Amino acid sequence: MSDRxxxxxxxxxxxxxxxxxxxxxxxxxxxEERREAERSRGVGRDPLVRWLVGGQPADHERGDQRFGLRTT
Structure with missing residues (x-):
């Protein structure tokens, strides 16, 4: 019974x-259905959106500059 x-x-x-x-x-x-509907309406999220805070790029966008990398 214990095995059962x-x-x-x-x-x-x-x-x-x-x-x-x-x-x-x-x-x-x-x-995925939501993303498909957004794409068909032309609303989709752009992964390269630049968020601005006080006219300056947000901290997460300045990463290349902090590490001395060129973005051009």
């Missing part, structure tokens, strides 16, 4: 893992 319970516990664990995987996959699908 052990197998049941293992199967319940597998079920929880697979449900978590399914939920994650569904989120990825929903995210």
């Amino acid at each position: 319970m052990s197998r049941l516990v293992q199967l319940r664990f597998l079920e929880r893992v697979q449900l978590g995987d399914l939920e994650r996959t569904r989120r990825w699908i929903a995210d």
Whole structure:
């Protein structure tokens, strides 16, 4: 009987893992559908958007300058 319970516990664990995987996959699908809809409307996010704070590039954009790298 203990082997049977052990197998049941293992199967319940597998079920929880697979449900978590399914939920994650569904989120990825929903995210991709949202991005597709944005692209079709021309709203998509530009990964090279420059955020300005007080007329200056934000800190994360000055990384090349801090390390002495040329951006041109």
